[in-house]
Amino acid sequence: MLRLLLLLAAVISPIASGQTAVPIEFSIIKTSEVTTREGMVFSGGRYSQPVKLNHVAILVRHPKGNFLFDSGLGSDIGKQFKADMPWWAAPFFSYGPVRTARSQLDAHGPVPIERIILSHGHWDHASALPDFPGAFVWVTEKERHYLRVPHRAAVFPSQVSAAATHWVTFQFDPKPFRSFASSADLFSDGSAVLVPLPGHTPGSVGMFITLQSGRQYFFVGDAIWKIDALAGKQPKMWLARKIVDDDEAQTLGAVAAIDRERLSNPGLVIIPAHDAQVHDTIGYFPKMNR
Numbered sequence: 001m002l003r004l005l006l007l008l009a010a011v012i013s014p015i016a017s018g019q020t021a022v023p024i025e026f027s028i029i030k031t032s033e034v035t036t037r038e039g040m041v042f043s044g045g046r047y048s049q050p051v052k053l054n055h056v057a058i059l060v061r062h063p064k065g066n067f068l069f070d071s072g073l074g075s076d077i078g079k080q081f082k083a084d085m086p087w088w089a090a091p092f093f094s095y096g097p098v099r100t101a102r103s104q105l106d107a108h109g110p111v112p113i114e115r116i117i118l119s120h121g122h123w124d125h126a127s128a129l130p131d132f133p134g135a136f137v138w139v140t141e142k143e144r145h146y147l148r149v150p151h152r153a154a155v156f157p158s159q160v161s162a163a164a165t166h167w168v169t170f171q172f173d174p175k176p177f178r179s180f181a182s183s184a185d186l187f188s189d190g191s192a193v194l195v196p197l198p199g200h201t202p203g204s205v206g207m208f209i210t211l212q213s214g215r216q217y218f219f220v221g222d223a224i225w226k227i228d229a230l231a232g233k234q235p236k237m238w239l240a241r242k243i244v245d246d247d248e249a250q251t252l253g254a255v256a257a258i259d260r261e262r263l264s265n266p267g268l269v270i271i272p273a274h275d276a277q278v279h280d281t282i283g284y285f286p287k288m289n290r
Helices: 002-016 077-084 101-107 141-147 238-244 248-264 276-282
Strands: 025-037 050-062 065-069 115-117 136-140 166-170 192-196 205-210 216-219 269-271
Touching: 025 101, 025 276, 050 101, 050 276, 136 141, 141 166, 248 269, 269 276
Parallel strands: 065 115, 115 136, 136 166, 216 269
Antiparallel strands: 025 050, 050 065, 192 205, 205 216
């Protein structure tokens, strides 16, 4: 009987403390960076303050398979940018030297990638899809519909129109996760869970990663570009949001949802897709967070 009780305690204890028994791990793969001004990143930011923004992919390793959350800038970004970025928008959406996720993984691999889950399909998140021809690309049905139509400086046909891309559309289950009414549990174990964050695009998603220690990370895509915008629930700079936010009011709703998570869980690490200051504190591939 004592032995049975000890076994039960070993199973129940991690669950009660918010931990997971799954050895999941993640790494931030920086594919490029650019320096801009804080005022260009969020409303109320200082134009005198330089800030660094990254273009990244997130590598997630799980016993049931590896995937990327976003792909970062890919090997064809030069051609893609030239073909699809409007001349008037190019000065606002630049990038620096590129080290693709594929090349970095190959240098430490081989690291098989079975699927790429896009936080959304904008050019700087979908650029490297052609670098992973065997991967399945996951988006919501709303996002897939959105990507079928070019959107000014945001969606590049050269990235999302290839007939060879293996698109997979998924739906959220009516299963609450934290403050979200619906979710998609990728491995049915609570270690990697997607939640809807519409606004920036109709099908934008966020991702919670819960490590074995119970430490939880919330990847929020482009709902915000910098964590400093969160405290005041600040939108993007007016010109940027006119160009890239599909629904400004809905985007602010996503920001409010992220802020609710921040307030309800002080230990939660919120990671915007481009915030180099946050990324620097976590570290980059090949460092794995586990």
